[in-house]
Amino acid sequence: MDLYCKNLYRTPLSPGYWREAAASFHSVKVLVFAALMIAAANVLASFYFNVTPETRFSFGFLARSLCALVCGPVTMVVYGVAEDLLGYALAPTGMFFPGYTLSTVAGVLVYSLCFYRARISVARIVAANLIVNVFVNAVMGSWWNVILKGNFFWFYFSTSIVKNLVTLVPKCVLMFVLFQALVPVLQRLNYLPRQVEGRIRLFGWRRPEEEI
Numbered sequence: 001m002d003l004y005c006k007n008l009y010r011t012p013l014s015p016g017y018w019r020e021a022a023a024s025f026h027s028v029k030v031l032v033f034a035a036l037m038i039a040a041a042n043v044l045a046s047f048y049f050n051v052t053p054e055t056r057f058s059f060g061f062l063a064r065s066l067c068a069l070v071c072g073p074v075t076m077v078v079y080g081v082a083e084d085l086l087g088y089a090l091a092p093t094g095m096f097f098p099g100y101t102l103s104t105v106a107g108v109l110v111y112s113l114c115f116y117r118a119r120i121s122v123a124r125i126v127a128a129n130l131i132v133n134v135f136v137n138a139v140m141g142s143w144w145n146v147i148l149k150g151n152f153f154w155f156y157f158s159t160s161i162v163k164n165l166v167t168l169v170p171k172c173v174l175m176f177v178l179f180q181a182l183v184p185v186l187q188r189l190n191y192l193p194r195q196v197e198g199r200i201r202l203f204g205w206r207r208p209e210e211e212i
Contacts, residue, residue: 021072046091
């Protein structure tokens with residue numbers, strides 16, 4: 001019996017949700033997928049999309065969100081640390097700071113809690129990216145700048161929040177396209193339960209008898 005491709009849960013508060021998330025960390029299939037996504041994230045991090053000349057973002061978040069969808073929050077804690085450390089080892093930029101590792105872990109945890117074993121919908125995609133952009137990128141990132149560079153929190157936050165709100169829509173669109181293309185494939189390969197039926201809907205849909 002494949003424990004990792006069976007159940008859908010209404011919320012992460014269900015005990016079975018965390019049992020599956022913990023069990024996935026012992027699955028070779030899941031760990032190999034996570035390793036591939038670490039490599040993909042570091043490659044994609046070198047490619048950027050410019051929303052405006054001053055505002056851009058890399059494509060690494062696509063690999064992180066896809067891995068969070070498959071692997072769950074327990075595996076993604078290890079994933080976040082490994083991806084950040086490997087990325088710094090491959091392309092070091094200045095002094096290493098553990099706060100950025102913490103931000104990576106927080107971001108992939110948000111994606112996990114929003115997507116793992118849940119119906120995929122446009123609303124979930126928007127909510128996940130909004131939380132990551134505002135609380136992880138803008139709030140946490142601004143605190144790290146205060147620690148590293150000094151000055152006031154609001155000095156960094158006022159600039160960062162604008163950038164992250166501007167990039168919200170293109171990130172959501174790209175994630176929607178990625179999930180619409182790959183989630184059905186991953187379902188057929190038995191990496192995922194039936195989290196999408198046909199087209200991804202605005203608020204999703206559910207069959208109560210299939211969810212726990």
